[in-house]
Amino acid sequence: MRRTGARVLREIFLPLGRMAVFVAGAGALFSALMCVLAFLCRGSGADKVLLDTQGVNIVTYTINNLPQVLIDGVTLGFVYAAIALGYTMVYGVLEFINFAHSEIFAVGAFTGVEFLIGMDKLGVLKAAGPMGSYLYLTMALVVAMTAAGGLAVLVERTAYRPLRNSPKLVPLISAIGVSFALQDIIRMVESLTTGQFYRVFPTFGNFDTRLPLFSLPTGGQDLTLVAIQVKSVVVIGAAVLMLVGLNYIVNATKIGKAIRSVAQDRTTAALMGVSVNAVISFTFLLGGALGGAAGLLYALKFTRIDPYVGFIPGIKAFTAAVLGGIGNLTGALLGGIVLGMLESFAGAYLGTYTRGAFGSEYKDIIAFLVLIVFIIFRPSGLLGEQVSQKA
């Protein structure tokens, strides 16, 4: 198979198209469901409360909030997707769940943020112009990806490779152990100087600016401005770039072909002259780098990180990977977007629809309930385990 120009283009635009379809499809589906629900709830107690306190009926309220909910959902979805790819790739080649991936994510977040804090102390961040701030963010991303990718390879070499031929549960336990160990190592290292183990993403550049998109009339009196933060655009943009890059590596390069062959059949791949150990290391490098970048993007979006920051996003990304069909790259992407949307919708509307009985803190319960029901009916996930495309 020669690498022709058309093929390269195909491998770049196909995933882009898929992402667009997934985002639009999931967004449209959830919006439609929500609108139907709003129509059904007309005249309910929640409707009366809204009319009473805000002067809008429940249908207008739901529609007015949709754009913001969709934006939040997509942003979160891409973060989940970037982490989920790490789980799914490792599962593809080794068929075990790398529970330490959430700490790889945290290490990426911490190294990137520490790099930026260092730059901030030198005073170069404040002085950087608009282009400069993006340059520093890119450098921080590279630092985060290098550290996280390197660590993932190290973890694989020390904690998983010696156990590769043991029963499946053994490396799983090892992964959980690595996860705890890494959490406390981060905690120890970060609290060396001041005793404080959380870090704050420095303020620089124009990431906090809001770009106004359009306005919606609210209850006839004032306008609701729908806006997107620059940092959300950065998060989505960076995640899309990385996902396209990953897809290209896996589907259109020699090493990608090697990864796919190891995923299909490790023994036969070895017989064909594929260096299995190197391929597995490279898989961890890719997954770890992606997770580390996701960590820094997460810190950019949400400001504050601590050593346990990876746990919840890690669990959710793992769920996203299962939802999409574990071992399936496209599935992880779809699963991440669907889960991000689900969470965003549940968080935004739950409190209003239940008149405050279940606040937005129940969003995870709703999201996971839906997932459980879904998995019962389709245990192999949305796209199933496409064995031929595994990893």
Next chain:
Amino acid sequence: MRKPILIIVSLVAVLCLAPMAVMAQTQVIKIATQSPLSGGMSAVGTDIKNGAQLAVEQLSGPLAKLGFKVELAPFDDQGNPDTGVANAKSIVADPAVLGVVGHYNSGVQIPSSEEYHAAGLVNVSPANTNPKVTDRGYAEVNRVCGRDDVQGAVGAQYAAAKGIKSAYVLHDKTAYGQGIAAYFRLEAQKLGIKVLGFDGTEEKADFDSILTPILAAKPQLIYFGGIFDQGAVLFKQARQKGFNGMFLSDDGFDSSDAAKIGGQALLDGAGTYYSTVSGPASVYPGTAKFLKDFKAKFGAEPQPFAAQAYDCAAIVLKAIENASVAAGRKLPARAAVTAAVRALKDYKGITGTINFNPKGDLTKAKYFIIQVISPDPDKWSSNKIDKTLDIAPPQ
């Protein structure tokens, strides 16, 4: 045959040495502190320990004259109830400990103080404001700060005076945060402020979906009952999503790290205010020397509650001294120290004259409303005090 001999020898040795130790009169008395020394709240927690340490170093002279050596035993409760209770168990197991200064979080103090209560060990708290801390009526538990039922109400009254008509209330689901948020809501509704929502969350990073219904409700004020490590992140994200109203929080917000996290977002719009039971140390008339000594020893301005911790340790030291004198200059029992703390009359602390009521509350506590005036964490202690009130606790 060896073992019995060994036991007899050691018994004899102990019997000989024990009276000698008493005669030498260098008995060690320990004062334990419990506060978060690591983690997100360690800035405040460490200064609670430092305040107590300064008091022990400066004020243990009278006890030294009675022949006691006073030591500080700092414990890290990590702001975590489990850790706090585990520490409490080892504190009460050490007979040398005669008093506990501590806890920053009411949610940690309440279960931990059950251990102190069972052991009859006195606890003087610099910062725990939840009503339940003293409402259980334990003789061992005292505090030198105000209460949340008053503090929440003070916040609501201030909001009403500022012309606020609608508010959205969030809390952190802890005994402290949820408690104070509920008292805020109660008073706000009495004063005619519309409470558009009342939600709890343990989220520390992603407030997106929590903020959607809040922003849709368009409140003039967002109230957060909880600690700054959540509150400041919430306020920053709310501002970034276009909220222009006022932020109001509680004494948990009072840390320079809030400015480090929130930055300029706290000053934009209608600004950020917090109620507290502990003003910056400089507002208390007796703290000039404390401020100077603290800065000389620890190299930084004291965080909130450091001066209160100093007073707590001072009270414990004074009570031990009184109890020891009453017991004929001997090591006093824990129960005697407990009683001596309550018996103190008009004790001149650096944060004011201290008298405890039968529940362990101050007979009159100070409450402040403070406005954040700078995004610079180093200028936190010069935040503007908008209002100072002296209020007696509810009986």
